[in-house]
C-alpha cells in the first residue's frame with residue numbers, strides 16, 4: 001500500500017487487462033468489423049490517458065470522443081498514429097482547430113457539412129469527416145429531410161473525404177425491441193445513396209445483438225469498461241474495484257438514529273461503521289437507506305443518508321476482527337458490480353462510472369505488453 005493509498009479515503013483500481021479482454025471479446029463477436037473504442041468522458045471515468053494507451057497497444061486505431069477538447073487531449077497523449085472521431089460534431093468557430101488537430105468531426109447537420117466543406121475548399125485540401133444520419137433517435141444526425149437534400153445536392157460534399165457513415169441505436173440494450181431492425185433498415189436505405197463508404201451502427205449493445213453483420217465499424221463504450229451492454233447475464237469482465245476506508249466504528253442503542261435528517265432509526269442495538277466516501281466522490285446520494293457495502297464478503301446495508309464525505313453501514317453481526325478503523329470495505333468489486341449499484345440507485349452503470357470521484361487513490365493494473373505476451377506464449 002503506497003503513501004497515496006494511505007492518505008486517500010478510498011482506493012480505486014482499474015484493470016487495463018480486463019478492458020483489453022473486453023475489447024477482444026467484442027472483436028470476436030463482431031468480426032470482421034473493426035472495433036473502435038469510445039473514450040469520451042475520460043474513458044467513462046476510467047482515465048482516458050491510461051485506457052487509450054492500453055487500447056492502442058492492443059491494436060485499436062480508431063477512437064471516439066464527444067468534444068473537441070477531449071480530442072485535443074487524446075492527440076497529446078497518443079500522437080498522430082490514431083484516428084479520432086468527435087461525436088458531437090464541429091461547432092461554429094472551431095473548424096480550423098479541429099482540422100489542425102487532424103480530428104474527424106461527426107457531421108450531424110447540413111450546417112456542419114457546409115462549414116466543414118467551406119474550410120476544405122478555402123484551404124484547398126480534402127478534409128476527413130464522418131456523417132451521421134438520424135434513423136429515429138432524434139438526438140444527433142441529419143434528419144431524413146436533410147439527408148434527402150444532401151442526396152439531391154451532392155456538390156455540397158465537395159472537398160470532403162467521408163471516412164464513415166454512422167447512426168446510433170435508441171434501444172440497443174433491449175434485444176427484443178423491433179425498433180433496432182427498423183433503424184438498421186433506415187440506415188441501409190440512407191447508406192445506399194452514398195455507396196462504398198464504410199458504415200457504423202452498433203454501440204456495445206448493438207454489438208451483442210444477433211445480426212447477420214455488424215457493418216464495418218463497431219463503436220464500443222460501456223462494454224469495454226465492464227458494464228452490462230444488455231439486460232440479462234453480463235458477458236463482460238469487471239474493470240473497476242473501489243474500496244473505502246472505515247474511519248469510525250460505534251455501537252448504537254434502540255431509539256438512536258443515524259445521519260442527516262435522522263432518516264434511519266434503530267429498534268435494536270446495532271454496530272455502525274462510517275466509511276470515508278460520500279456523494280462528493282460520486283457515490284450516489286440516492287443510495288441513502290438503499291444498497292450496501294461488503295466487508296470481507298459480508299453484506300452491510302447502507303443506513304441513513306449519504307453525506308458529502310462519508311456514509312454509514314450497519315455492520316451488526318459481522319465478525320469483530322474484520323472491523324478495524326482504517327480497514328477497507330468493498331463498494332465495487334466481486335460482490336457488487338457497477339450494474340448492481342446502478343440498479344439500487346435507480347440509474348445506469350454509465351452514470352456510476354462517469355461520476356467516480358477525483359479524490360480516490362487510483363491505480364491501474366497493467367495489461368501484459370505484446371512483447372511479454374510473445375515471451376509467455378513461447
Ligand SMILES: *Cc1c(COP(=O)(O)O)cnc(C)c1O
Nearest residue numbers: 038168203204205219220221222
Ligand atoms: C457513447 C456513444 C457510443 C458508445 O455507447 P456504449 O453504449 O457505451 O457502447 C457509441 N456511439 C455513440 C454515437 C455514442 O454517443
